[in-house]
Amino acid sequence: MKNKCDVLVAGGGIAGSLVSYLLASKGFDVITVEQKHKDDTMKVCGDAIGKHHFYRIGIPHPSGKELVGVFKGVKVVAPNEKDEIIVGGEGYALNRPIFVKRLQKMAMDAGANLLDRHAVLRPITDGTWLKGLQIVDLRTKERKEIEATVTIDATGVSAAVRNKLPVEWFVSEKVPPEDYDVCYREIIETDREIEVGYAVIYLSTIIAPGGYWWWFPKNESVANVGLGVKGGEKSPNPKRNYDKYLRPRIGGVQRVIHAGGGICPTRRTISCMVWNGFVAIGDAACTSNPIHGGGMGPAMLSAKAAAQAIEEALSQDNPSIEGLWSYHNEYMELYGAKQAGLDVLRMYLQLMSDEELNFVFEKRVITSSDVGEIGYKGNVDSALVSKVSSAIRLLSRPSLLARLKKVKDYMDKARELYYSYPKSPSDFRIWKAQVDSLFKEYRAWLLGS
Ligand SMILES: Cc1cc2nc3c(=O)[nH]c(=O)nc-3n(C[C@H](O)[C@H](O)[C@H](O)COP(=O)(O)OP(=O)(O)OC[C@H]3O[C@@H](n4cnc5c(N)ncnc54)[C@H](O)[C@@H]3O)c2cc1C
Missing domain, CATH: 3.30.9.10 (D-Amino Acid Oxidase, subunit A, domain 2)
Structure with missing residues (x-):
């Protein structure tokens, strides 16, 4: 078994298989480490995905047994x-297991080496760099080390690499x-x-x-x-x-x-998704939609954005945090900024009572195009805020609905902040302080008022 590669991908699920395919297709030497047997691609999921994701990602739409x-x-x-x-x-x-098998096959056909029944144990670091992973062969219990120029965490919600990185690396942010x-x-x-x-x-x-x-x-x-x-x-x-x-x-x-x-x-993405020799994608970087949790599409979008940044970084022989940084800017444009706005809305919706939700539906305050606008653009339209303001006059007691205008303002601010994600790591701390302050203020207002 090889113990060196250009790109080491931890996790051969949706994001991991797609990024392996994209990078192997560009001629990079890719190893994908997956804890499960290659025939076991089941993951608990609702198995539903919007058609639009396939257009954006540029892979064939599901068909045959994959499409249920x-x-x-x-x-x-x-x-x-x-x-x-x-x-x-x-x-x-979808028949999700068959879909994941398709992605794994695409990766292997493109030249990626899939090590199934191998689990990530720990990251190998050298100063401020990630140099590879220690893994274990789950069949033989043998431990191995693989060195890589870039290591990708695509282990899903466990974030098995990211969560074990030094706390002072921004990318190791803990998610509550x-x-x-x-x-x-x-x-x-x-x-x-x-x-x-x-x-x-x-x-x-x-x-x-x-x-x-x-x-x-x-x-x-x-x-x-x-x-x-x-x-x-x-x-x-x-x-x-x-x-x-x-x-x-x-x-x-x-x-x-x-x-x-x-x-x-069900939140905005983690604030920083790269480090020297390291990139996090998919659920490992919290890319799912905050409102409905749909994460297959965004996981693939993040894989696509990451592959592009890694290709550039490797072609310039610069896999440092600076070299990989453009992944953020691409992902925020594709999905991350919308996700940040929706995270604001998510916190608000989670406080709503059944009575308030019934009111919104019964009085037809919200229409399908409003929901479409929110879903596709991550934006609450001003016209919806006006409709809600008029409708709540019918309510005899105070309601959270009265706060929609301000929630919209916070959504807009969050989206804007993520659209203006720093272009280089040197500006990250200032940006992060702004994000933390916005969400702290929002949470205090939401819970306090
Ligand atoms: C109940 C439920 C319902 C959902 N419904 C939907 C839905 O209908 N539509 C939708 O779009 N999204 C849905 N999602 C979200 C979606 O499943 C995820 O967002 C998506 O799978 C993320 O892809 P990923 O590649 O990042 O992670 P995963 O698909 O989780 O892939 C991670 C891979 O890494 C492997 N791995 C983990 N740890 C290690 C390790 N230590 N070593 C080696 N390999 C490892 C895993 O075995 C897995 O194969 C749902 C999620 C849940 C929990």
Whole structure:
């Protein structure tokens, strides 16, 4: 086995396989380390992804066995379960394991070397540089060291490399548990006919506090159903809520095809995603959408942006933090700035009561185009703020809704800050202080007022 390469990718999931493919295609010597067997590509997921991601990433759309169903859009259902908003925009229900296998195959066909059943143990550092990884062969228990010019953390939510880097490296930023959703989901086969066509998201602070529960049909008899709750000390066990609230209402289950739990980042990306000889992508860098947790698309966008920056850095023989820095600017343009705005909105929505949510749906305060605008651009339109301001006059008591105008202002500020992400690491500390101050002020206002 080789013990040196240009690029060492920790994690052969969605982000890791795509970045391995992109860099191996450019002629770099890539090794991908994946803890699972190459035939085991299952990960607990809702398996739904917007079609637009495939256009942006530039890989073939799913087809054949990989494509289980097509959604016309998403239905968002109010806690009263009477009112709903339909948001257009086609999406795919994937057979995710087959999709990941496709990405892994693309990487290997391009020349990447996949070491399956190998787990990352620890980073190998030299001063302020990451030089490679110590890994273990899970079949033989043999430990090995691999040296690399650039190491990528694509190990998902565990961030198995990033979390073990020295605390003084900006990139090792710790993420609080409240910034994750804790989930449980089952893929079930039922003898009742399932209405296909829409991915359905149900809002309910009782069933899924701080998150939502979902019903994503795969075909007329199979659905992916689950729930996510805001993480942290007070968070309920999502499996318990599934058993209590969802299992009794899903009739005719013949077979549970797969069941399991998982964790999903629901926040802005970590502030710094590179270091000397190091890059973090996908869930390891918290790239998922803060509102709905959809992370496959952003993980691939981050892989694409990272591959571009790494290619430039290696071609200029400069894998330093400065050489890799442009990854940030590219990713913030692609998704990160929108994500920062949505993170502001997420914190606000997590405080809303079912009553307030029902009001918004019942009175048709928010329309599908408003939701589309928020979803695609990460922007709350001023017209929506005006509509909400008029509507809340009908309410007899104070409501969080009255604060939407200010939430919008904070969203705009957060987005702007991320769009103006520093062009070099020397300006990072000042920028980070501005971000921290904005979010601190926002949190204090949101929780205090
Ligand atoms: C319940 C749930 C439902 C979701 N539903 C959706 C959805 O419907 N649509 C959507 O777009 N997103 C969804 N997501 C989010 C999505 O699954 C993730 O954002 C996405 O998988 C991130 O891709 P990734 O490549 O960064 O990480 P992963 O897909 O998690 O890949 C990480 C890889 O690294 C490997 N690894 C981890 N640690 C090590 C180690 N120490 N050594 C070696 N290898 C290691 C893992 O085995 C894995 O293969 C959901 C998440 C959850 C938890």
